[in-house]
Amino acid sequence: MGIVMPRQLIGFAAAVRLGWAVSSNWTRPILFVTYAVLRPISVALILAVMYSVITHNAAAARPYLAFLIIGTAFWSFIQEGVSEFATGILEDRGRYHILKYTYMAPLGFPLFLVGRATSKLASAAASVVIVLVVGTFALQLSISPLRIDYPLLIAACVLAFISVIAFAITLSMVLLAGKDTHGYGEIMAQFLYLFSGAIFPIAVLPGPIAWLAALSPLPYWLELCRRSILHGQVYQMFPSLSDGEVLLRLVIATAGTVVLGYVIYRWTDRRARGLGYIDMEANW
Amino acid sequence: MTTALENVDLRVGQGELFGVLGPNGAGKTTLIKILVTLLLPTSGEALVDGLDVVRDYKHLRSRISMVSGGEQAGYGILKVREQLWMFSQFYGMNSKAARRRIDELLERLGLAEAANKQITGLSSGMRQKMNLIRGLMTDPRVLFLDEPTVALDVGAARDVRSEVQRWMREDPTRTVILTTHYMQEADELCDRVAIVNRGRIVAEGAPRALKESVDEDVIVDLQLDPGTPLLDLLRAIEGVGAASVREEDGVDRFSLLLADDAILPRVMTTVESAGRRVSGLVRRQPTLEDAFVKLVGRSMTEEEA
Numbered sequence: 279m280g281i282v283m284p285r286q287l288i289g290f291a292a293a294v295r296l297g298w299a300v301s302s303n304w305t306r307p308i309l310f311v312t313y314a315v316l317r318p319i320s321v322a323l324i325l326a327v328m329y330s331v332i333t334h335n336a337a338a339a340r341p342y343l344a345f346l347i348i349g350t351a352f353w354s355f356i357q358e359g360v361s362e363f364a365t366g367i368l369e370d371r372g373r374y375h376i377l378k379y380t381y382m383a384p385l386g387f388p389l390f391l392v393g394r395a396t397s398k399l400a401s402a403a404a405s406v407v408i409v410l411v412v413g414t415f416a417l418q419l420s421i422s423p424l425r426i427d428y429p430l431l432i433a434a435c436v437l438a439f440i441s442v443i444a445f446a447i448t449l450s451m452v453l454l455a456g457k458d459t460h461g462y463g464e465i466m467a468q469f470l471y472l473f474s475g476a477i478f479p480i481a482v483l484p485g486p487i488a489w490l491a492a493l494s495p496l497p498y499w500l501e502l503c504r505r506s507i508l509h510g511q512v513y514q515m516f517p518s519l520s521d522g523e524v525l526l527r528l529v530i531a532t533a534g535t536v537v538l539g540y541v542i543y544r545w546t547d548r549r550a551r552g553l554g555y556i557d558m559e560a561n562w
Numbered sequence: 563m564t565t566a567l568e569n570v571d572l573r574v575g576q577g578e579l580f581g582v583l584g585p586n587g588a589g590k591t592t593l594i595k596i597l598v599t600l601l602l603p604t605s606g607e608a609l610v611d612g613l614d615v616v617r618d619y620k621h622l623r624s625r626i627s628m629v630s631g632g633e634q635a636g637y638g639i640l641k642v643r644e645q646l647w648m649f650s651q652f653y654g655m656n657s658k659a660a661r662r663r664i665d666e667l668l669e670r671l672g673l674a675e676a677a678n679k680q681i682t683g684l685s686s687g688m689r690q691k692m693n694l695i696r697g698l699m700t701d702p703r704v705l706f707l708d709e710p711t712v713a714l715d716v717g718a719a720r721d722v723r724s725e726v727q728r729w730m731r732e733d734p735t736r737t738v739i740l741t742t743h744y745m746q747e748a749d750e751l752c753d754r755v756a757i758v759n760r761g762r763i764v765a766e767g768a769p770r771a772l773k774e775s776v777d778e779d780v781i782v783d784l785q786l787d788p789g790t791p792l793l794d795l796l797r798a799i800e801g802v803g804a805a806s807v808r809e810e811d812g813v814d815r816f817s818l819l820l821a822d823d824a825i826l827p828r829v830m831t832t833v834e835s836a837g838r839r840v841s842g843l844v845r846r847q848p849t850l851e852d853a854f855v856k857l858v859g860r861s862m863t864e865e866e867a
Contacts, residue, residue, distance in 0.1 A: 285654025296637065303639045331642030361810035375635045378600055379696070383652035390652065551602045554595065 290384030293393025296378040300369065301362070318405035319412050322350045325477065325482040326417055344419050345513040348504045349476035351409035356442055356474065356496065357467045360400035362395040363446035364463025367453045371560045377454075378557035388447045388543070410507070414527065420511055430521060433435055434502035437532045444532075444539035445470075451546035455555055475500050479515040495531035498524050567761045568590040570606075574754075577734045579726070581752030581769075583850065585865040590741035591630075594708045598628045609612040611703050611737075617730045618704065629697035631690060631712040637820065638682040642673065642692050645681055646699060655701040660699065667695040671725055687718030696724055698729055701740040705729075707740040711747060723751055743862060745850040749773075757854055759865060764857045769850055776848040776856050779803055780823055784816040785834070785842035791817070792836050799832060801825035804852075806861030813841060819856055 304311045325346055333339035350416055370377040381387050390513075412420040449466055473480065473490065475497035480488050491497060497515055501524050504512045516524055567589045574580040582590045597610050599619040608615045624799055647700040647796050650660035653857055660750035661782060668674045671691040676684060680693065690710070697705055705845060707726065711719035727731055742748050749769045756766040786792070796805045796818065803819035820826060855861050 286656050288657070289652045292648050295639075296648055299638065299639060299644075320785045375633055379628070379635065379649070380652065382598060382600065382623055382628065383649070384620075384625075384654060386620070412806050464789040487602065551600065552604075554592075554601045557595065557764065 284377040285471040286385060286411070289383065290389055290393045291389045293385065294328060296364070297362075300394070306451065312399045312444070314405065315408055318354050318409050321354075322347055322409045322412060323416070325350055326413075333381070340512040341511060342402065342416065344413075344508050344511060345411040345479075345504060346477055347409065347417060347419060347531045348507060348512065349372035349474075351406045351413070352438075352500055352503050353471065353474065354405045354409070355399065355402040355438075356361060356470055358398045358405075359395060359442045360446050360449060360467040360470065361463040362398035362520050363391055363450045364453055364466070365451045366391055366394045368460060368463075374451050375559070381556050382469070390515045391450055392443060418506070421507055427509070427521075430502055430525070431506035433525065434528060437528050438495060438499035442530045448539040448542045448546075451543050453549070455546040455550035455553070455556070457558070457560070470494075470496060473497070475515050478514070481515065493531060493534070495528050495535055498528035498531060502528065509561045565761055567596075567603075570761075570763055572763065572766070573815065574737060574739060576737055577730075578753045579730055579738045579740065579751055580756055581748040581755035582744070583745065583748045583755045583854070584741075584758035585743055587642060587860040587866065588743075588758045591708055592744075592761075593758070594628070594739070594741055595743045598625060598626055598706050602700065623814070625702060626703050627697040627702035628706040629690075629693050629706065629710055631707075631709040633712070634686075634689065634694075635693060636681045636689065636770055638680065641678050641680055642684070643668070643677040646692065646695055652718070655700060661691050663699050664695065667699055670728075671688055671695060671721060682849040687714050687721075690714055690718065690722060691725075694725060694749055698725070700810055703735070704737045704739065710813065711742070711744065719747075723747065725771050743866075745854070745862075747852050755850070756848075757848050757857060759854075765853065772850060772853040774776055774847045776852045778818060779848070779852075779856070780826070781846055781848050781852055782818045782820060782829075782844075783844045784818060784825065784829075785844060786814045786833065787812060787841055789838040790813065790836050792833065792838060795832050795836060796829060799825065799828050802829065804855040804859055806864060808861065810862050817852065817855065819852060826855075841850065855864065 320552065326343065329339070329343055329346055333342075367377070370380055380390050383390065410421055453462055456475040471477075472483070473487075473494050473496060475491070479499050480491040482488075483491055501515050502521065505514070505524070506522055519527070564755065567630070569633060570589075570593065582593060584590050584840055592601065596603050596608055597615060599615050602616060613627050615622060615623070637648075646664045647657070647660055650664065651657070653686070655663075665677070666676050669751065671693055671694065672687060673695070676688055681689060684692065694803060695709065697707070710726070711722050714722065726738060726740075730738060740748075740751060752769060754768050755772065756763045757772070765775070792814075793805060793807050793816075796802055796816065801821040802825060803821060805818050807814055807816045809815070818829065821827070830840070851862065858865065
């Protein structure tokens with residue numbers, strides 16, 4: 279007897295397959311894998327070298343190097359997630375002229391977008407591991423798989439995943455309801471970079487921006503990733519907060535992101551349909 | 563702001579092949595976009611298969627499908643069969659059943675040999691047939707076809723039309739709403755049509771009934787060599803109900819709706835006075851185009867211009 283899969287799951291699996299076909303089609307599989315591995319390593323190493331040059335490789339700077347590498351490793355997840363969702367909209371609209379058909383499909387457009395971006399999210403997750411391995415061996419970060427606080431790391435990553443998906447869907451719908459939105463995905467990803475605490479603590483940002491960054495779930499997520507992997511051997515963004523308090527802030531910020539995302543999603547969906555933008559022709 | 567549709571009131575019965583006929587820009591596609599949940603109406607109510615297109619759009623989407631003509635839609639990197647299968651999955655079809663159905667439809671539409679071709683390599687006719695399969699394979703209760711044969715060669719257009727007819731015959735509960743600006747297509751396919759012009763429905767009924775509305779008129783096609791403009795002069799003749807002209811192969815082809823035969827000599831006098839030479843004159847049966855001209859006062863081509 280075969281396994282009966284719910285209709286949504288069937289459609290989601292096909293969207294994942296589609297995303298993989300679209301994102302990996304530009305070259306042979308071996309070159310694609312090489313690119314997917316080398317890219318995050320290069321980014322991490324460039325940052326590490328820059329940092330070492332600036333700090334003259336001082337021992338006191340080691341906790342901040344760890345801060346930088348872990349932030350960069352996990353950042354790729356946001357970068358890939360946010361930009362791939364946006365690319366999905368722009369490609370399906372301008373390149374493949376098929377957006378209206380995927381939008382109309384009973385699978386549901388948000389689920390389609392998540393499926394289409396999943397292969398990129400998976401490769402981003404793989405790049406997290408790759409960068410951490412490189413950090414451990416090439417940069418002598420004291421990361422040990424046996425000392426990682428997995429429950430904390432998983433809890434933080436699940437919440438971050440929800441936040442990133444909510445944010446990416448919201449951004450996608452904003453793009454859906456707008457014209458000439460090329461490049462907005464990358465711009466938003468870079469904008470989030472500033473707010474996330476990936477390469478510097480949010481406290482160094484000017485007052486109002488630091489306050490805004492503190493509303494985002496990303497700094498709390500990255501803080502928990504750093505703490506769960508390196509415990510006390512990493513620079514802390516929120517030294518006065520316990521792990522539980524940071525987690526609580528992450529929960530609240532995630533809930534806020536989801537609620538705000540849902541409101542914006544509903545509004546932009548209606549706007550896109552009201553203005554007839556779903557089947558709008560766009561250049562690619 | 564231009565109003566795309568105004569006071570549109572339509573009822574399409576289950577099992578009908580209903581045509582929405584009108585010139586480009588008449589509002590046909592806007593109507594379809596509202597019915598398939600792609601566009602929100604600014605006012606009024608639209609139900610498809612008993613479901614409100616604004617409130618119940620999520621449930622409605624599994625019951626409908628749409629195929630538009632004249633577009634290059636499709637993931638170019640995928641092969642024909644892959645692309646169709648992908649969409650069957652977005653509609654939650656069982657994978658095996660979907661593959662069977664896709665192969666059956668590919669065979670029927672003469673695309674079996676192209677099943678493993680990337681869709682970028684398809685001709686526009688083949689691509690449109692693939693799009694039609696996408697629309698049919700999920701077995702929608704209501705299928706929307708928006709100008710499905712536009713820009714197709716005669717053979718491909720015929721294949722598309724006959725597949726739509728066959729699909730309707732397979733299950734009498736299936737409903738098709740078709741937009742077209744090809745009068746002959748509407749006449750051949752549709753049980754009933756609504757003629758739309760400038761966002762309003764100007765007539766509705768079976769093609770035969772609409773043609774009968776011009777049955778009492780004498781319809782004359784007049785071929786004239788090029789010369790001075792004549793349309794307004796002909797329209798001004800008392801007893802000329804409507805007149806339209808189109809240029810084809812260097813010849814002006816006038817269609818005239820005359821109240822009776824006695825008007826024809828007056829027409830010929832006007833033509834001769836204008837110095838135009840008649841190269842052909844035919845009295846013929848009415849078409850939907852004539853019904854349109856009588857209702858609107860101008861031909862579809864003039865409306866499009």
